[in-house]
Amino acid sequence: MKNKIILLGPPGAGKGTQAKLLAAKNGLAHLSTGDILRDEVARGTDLGKKAKEYMDRGDLVPDQLIIDMIRGRLDESAGFILDGFPRTVTQAEALEKIVAMDIAINIALSREDVIKRLSSRRVCRKCGKIYNLLYNPPAVDGVCDECGGELYQRDDDKREVIENRYDVYEQATAPLIGFYKERGLLVDVDGSKGTEEVTEQIAAALVS
């Protein structure tokens, strides 16, 4: 099975949800640069202080900060899933020099769907499980089904920031689709389908 996996796609396409499922099922590490950065911000580290202003606007954190942050976390021996990295061609070129990836799965979703999904996304403060108030609501309002933690809306999932995040995705990250296609690593998956169907499409790509 392919086990060095990149998940590409716009914010809200389901990268985090799919990465968590894949990691648990296949014993892979899940590296989410967004989660790592939010943790740095919450702990008030130097990196967190630098990153926060970019994240609040929905802009990308500068490449060099991200590359330095991820470098030490890539363990060649075990498999891993990259969620939210690389986000620019510069990051993809840096990654290529560190480790050869097996596959880049592009979870495609339209701008309209991104806006709808992100504005109804909620995340568990304790375990990170992702909900959607429209498609996958918790059993009890505001409470995580898995761990009882409090559900919250990410600051950058507010309407004003979402539009900018999609623009940033189109301009800086979408070129990675061509980048990985050229290298024969790209597989497209339809992100508008339900979670299980997307998981099945990804599972099929990993063994082909």
Ligand code: AMP
């Ligand atoms: P995410 O949780 O992946 O949507 O990331 C949340 C925010 O963290 C993004 O809007 C960026 O500000 C920042 N971020 C996450 N990953 C990266 C990356 N690879 N490069 C630059 N900024 C990133």
